[in-house]
Amino acid sequence: MRSAYLVLGVPGNASPEDIEIAFERAQLLYPKERLVKDESALARFTEVREAYRVLRDPEMRAAHDRKLASATAVTRIDPAISGRTVPVVVVEREPMEGLSRHAKPIAAGAMVLALVLGAGLWVSSRNAEARREMAAQEAMMRQQEAAEAERRRQEEAAQASREDRERAQAEAAERRAAYESRQAAARVTYETRQIESQRAADERRKLLAEESAQRQKQYAEQRAQAQREADERRAAMEARMRLEADKRRLREICMQQYGRPDC
DSSP, X not given: OXXXXXXXXXXXXXXXXXXXXXXXXXXHHSOHHHXXXXXXXXXXXXHHHHHHHHHHSHHHHHHHHHHHHHSOOEEEEOGGGTTOEEEEOOOOOOOOTTOOTTHHHHHHHHHHHHHHHHHHHHHHHHHHHHHHHHHHHHHHHHHHHHHHHHHHHHHHHHHHHHHHHHHHHXXXXXXXXXXXXXXXXXXHHXXXXXXXXXXXXXXHHHHHHHHHHHHHHHHHHHHHHHHHHHHHHHHHHHHHHHHHHHHHHHHHHHHHXXXXXXX
């Protein structure tokens, strides 16, 4: 018969607290990821869980102890102890028929001695199994702690890398913003200078146009004045010429009429 104490890795006088602690260690030893990937681990954990269910209930535990006590002494291979052959000696209730009255105490003493030896071997093997289970659990816990430490280290390294990258991006953004600001200021300065230069050029062109218009106006006025003076001189000359012509005709008429140039 399979011992629930041996399966769970606790002594026969284990307290409920010891049983709870042993089951919690078994849960750490058999995480869900391992149970999904390893069918043998699932079978082992199922056996551990059944042993825990038996030992945590007082009535089921008492019934289990009675079954252990009434089992026949056999030698069997216990798969929970790495495939080694372990003798398990228990009490067999049978009548001591055919024994004399003096031989019965001897036989009883031999049975008690066998029981004690078998119990010692069973306790020793159970303790060895418990030690192996605890060593495996400790190794698993150390592996889990190492994995957790490595995970934390990787997370810290990733966090540091992200912070460095974000800091570099922020510095690059600041440099880009400063460069763009300088470029914008330079463009504003250049455009302002262009506008001022264009305004000055427009003012010069306007001034030159005004000066040119003024000169043209003066030239036109001078031409008009010269034309008027020329017209006046021509009109005066024409008037003198007409006057001279009239005088000539008058003298001619006087000569014709009176025989003298003035009449």
